[in-house]
Amino acid sequence: MTTTTTTFVAARSRAHGPTAALWHAVEVHRTVADLDGACELTVCGSLARVSTERAWPATGTDVCPACTTQAR
Numbered sequence: 001m002t003t004t005t006t007t008f009v010a011a012r013s014r015a016h017g018p019t020a021a022l023w024h025a026v027e028v029h030r031t032v033a034d035l036d037g038a039c040e041l042t043v044c045g046s047l048a049r050v051s052t053e054r055a056w057p058a059t060g061t062d063v064c065p066a067c068t069t070q071a072r
């Protein structure tokens, strides 16, 4: 039986109007190094730039609650 491993990386969205920039989760099936700086679709459906500065799960108050719930 093949086990599929799902990996999440942290991605930073831009501040958008009244919404502050948040850390989101992006599901990856490739090497994270290939994604650094790339704009990817997040788990919650927005676009954010992948960063290797932070690891997912991210901690703190500036983390997307939808991604936190869905990407564990």
Ligand SMILES: [Zn+2]
Binding pocket: 023, 024, 025, 042, 043, 044, 045, 046, 064, 065, 066, 067, 068
């Ligand atoms: Zn999110």
